[in-house]
Amino acid sequence: MTDYDVIVIGAGSIGTPIAMACAHDGLKVLVIDKYPSVSQGDNKHAIGGIRATHTQKAKIYLCQRSIEIFSTWKEKYGDDIGWVQGGYTYVVYTKEHEALFKQNVKLQKSLGLNIEYYGPEKIIELVPGIEQEGLLGGTFSPEDGSASPLLALNAFYQQAVKNGAEFKFNEQVTRISVDNHKVTSVTTDKGTYSTQYVINAAGGFGKEIGNMVGLDLPINPTSHEAAITEPVKHFLDPMVVDIRPCEDNRFGHSKNYYFYQNNEGQIIFCITPEPPFYGHDHEETSSFLPQIAKRMIKLVPRLKNIKVRRTWRGLYPDTPDGAPIVGKVKEIEGFINAAGPCGQGYMLGPGLGELISRLVRDELNDHDKIILDELSLYRDFGSVEMLK
Structure with a gap:
């Protein structure tokens, strides 16, 4: 059984940038997705808008970094992802x-x-x-703008693979094994893979992935x-x-x-x-x-x-307050949520990818700590962002 540092469930708006960032930072990464290729879930339904003009610090910080990544992608990597800085x-x-x-x-x-x-x-x-x-x-x-969701995610995927990330498509996750309150492996309809961390980036099916480890996520x-x-x-x-x-x-x-x-x-x-x-x-x-x-x-x-x-x-x-659920959970060591983005996963994804990599490697900065506090599973969901 192959051992990975990180297994990401979902190759969409959030899962693919997570894989790209984690692999870039030297982690051994596997991404599992039930669809036949990257970006075939709800990322392909995104309309492409990217803005940092939220009213919550966490989203602002994440999207500011995302805009940096989107806006400089062609210059840095050569791929035309359809970026337009129209505001x-x-x-x-x-x-x-x-x-x-x-x-x-x-x-x-x-x-x-x-x-x-x-x-x-x-x-x-x-x-x-x-x-x-x-x-x-x-x-x-x-400074806000737009880019093609399909072109961008394919570019992120290619970069993730270049960095060493592995992707397994057409595989349905059936079980997440936990031993003594710690994640040990992920089983699909085609195999079992051991890991230290499982990242829940399953989009509209994030609740179902949480259920596999006994979590009732409000998604x-x-x-x-x-x-x-x-x-x-x-x-x-x-x-x-x-x-x-x-x-x-x-x-x-x-x-x-x-x-x-x-x-x-x-x-x-x-x-x-x-x-x-x-x-x-x-x-x-x-x-x-x-x-x-x-x-x-x-x-x-x-x-x-x-x-x-x-x-x-x-x-x-x-989610009830219009913000994603991000971070480690108290109940299960090694299980990390990057779920419930409320239709904003595409604009949050690149920034979230880098944050999750730092979280796994225990290299958080001051902004990361603010983000994780605001987006914690254990927050008060009764306070709704003004323009969610």
Whole structure:
């Protein structure tokens, strides 16, 4: 039986960067995934947005490092991962949201983020053709951006393999063996592998992996739908986010929605349904397009004639407070969670990968300790991030 320092369960947005970082740092790494290749779970359903403009220190620190990795990848390794540093813009049409975002900006700037609250004139410049009636302003964070989830994860995978990580695809984890409260091995439908550490990076199935060692992780996946249009001449730089709720008795209520134009000129968009759709359902619905199209066209009327090429549905591995569960557990030595990213695994992944490697090697820095405290399994889940 082959012995590994680290076995990562899941070759997606978080598991692949963990493997890349751990292997780079000299650890013997095995990644196990039930799908036939890297990034075939919910990473391929991600729309590609990457931002550090959160309202929680842990996410800010992780995503600041992620942006450094995404933005310098081509220069450092030569792979074009579709990185575009177009920024993020949250649009504001109510006094309540104006006060909220101005409060958020103060916090975000105090943590070193490059973000400002602007009046309507700047937002009209950033989002050409935006509905001007009632527009009060919005935020803009120019260092945020986007990249192709499939291109990026494939690049991370290639680098992980180059660093010495092993990947076993088409293998289903069936058991995690524990002896005297310590992880000893992982068994799949094809073999058994001994290890010192098991990393739970199983995305929407993180709860099930936790159950294998007797942990009841508060992860409850919800389904979200997204779509992509035909390519058109570039006109939009930032990701545009509208957090206003919408009541629609015909096609369904919704919370926020967001869209951007990628490096190939296509508009990619997604919406948060209300109430949430809990479970592992990946089947598209007939209500999604009329629901979100009505909102997008009202906000930016010039979008009305763009043709939609396809839609899809993916999972957000949600936790009660909208933040991932990261770190060692008290009950089982050698079991580490990097699970429940709440739809933000793609932007958190590269930063999380390096953190997990330092955690395994016992080389944590001051920021790491803050992150692990805020994202601990044993935290109070009742405090929800303002813009989760």
